[in-house]
Amino acid sequence: MNSTPTLRIASYNIQKCVGLDFRRQPQRIMQVLAGLRADIVVLQEADKRLPPRPAALPHFMLDEAGWQVVDLGGAGSLGWHGNAVIWRGDRINVRKTGHHDLPGFEPRGAVRAEFDTQIGPLRVMGMHLGLLPASRRQQITHIRRCDSDLEQMPTVWAGDFNEWSRQPVLDHLAPDMRFLPPVPSFPAAQPLGALDRIALGQGLKASGHGVHDVRPAHIASDHLPIWADLQRAA
Numbered sequence: 001m002n003s004t005p006t007l008r009i010a011s012y013n014i015q016k017c018v019g020l021d022f023r024r025q026p027q028r029i030m031q032v033l034a035g036l037r038a039d040i041v042v043l044q045e046a047d048k049r050l051p052p053r054p055a056a057l058p059h060f061m062l063d064e065a066g067w068q069v070v071d072l073g074g075a076g077s078l079g080w081h082g083n084a085v086i087w088r089g090d091r092i093n094v095r096k097t098g099h100h101d102l103p104g105f106e107p108r109g110a111v112r113a114e115f116d117t118q119i120g121p122l123r124v125m126g127m128h129l130g131l132l133p134a135s136r137r138q139q140i141t142h143i144r145r146c147d148s149d150l151e152q153m154p155t156v157w158a159g160d161f162n163e164w165s166r167q168p169v170l171d172h173l174a175p176d177m178r179f180l181p182p183v184p185s186f187p188a189a190q191p192l193g194a195l196d197r198i199a200l201g202q203g204l205k206a207s208g209h210g211v212h213d214v215r216p217a218h219i220a221s222d223h224l225p226i227w228a229d230l231q232r233a234a
Helices: 026-036 059-064 133-148 169-173
Strands: 007-013 040-044 084-087 093-102 108-117 120-128 155-160 196-200 204-211 226-232
Touching: 007 026, 007 120, 007 155, 007 196, 026 059, 040 108, 040 120, 040 155, 084 108, 084 120, 093 133, 108 133, 120 133, 133 169, 155 226, 196 204, 196 226
Parallel strands: 007 040, 120 155
Antiparallel strands: 007 226, 040 084, 093 108, 108 120, 155 196, 204 226
16 A cells, blocks of 8 residues: 555636536536545636636635635635635645736736645645747746745646647746646547646656546536646655
């Protein structure tokens, strides 16, 4: 039996809880989250679009299911710039949080949470990158610069990178991060594009990773969630 401590992280663009049937049903997102069996989940499009950007996934639903929400300073929102981080379990505690404005043609942001976990200290960077390739290049470079200014800590990036290419376009921009092999996650009903990605910094390895396509994930959002089981690297 493998006794190595493992932490499951997931990333899920929940499209404001509007499914492919154009119905806003947060309970379906909650079903998908339960099926993921993740310890930490990075969410994108977690808030409604117009100010004051209220949470699309109600806080009370997360509370009832045992999820805790990283406080990123958005009053009434679940996160910041639509990005949110949730976690559950008594082996995880939040150390610090933060967020970063990202350059580019569209307003975009990244969020940061530092945890004490069963695999040790862990920094999670959640992001939803722009639609334009030039913006994505700027944003990855900016996030990498932000990372380098912080205390050294095993780091994972997760989110909707909006990158259709299977070539290592993003990898070349962040050589200190290792992107896990892409898995198709969009569109949910018939996934073709690996838009959702996870990348690991030094000190981390993945014992497994994949896409979660168990119902109702095929209709709850236009993206399928992805996951990775993280361990400390030797």
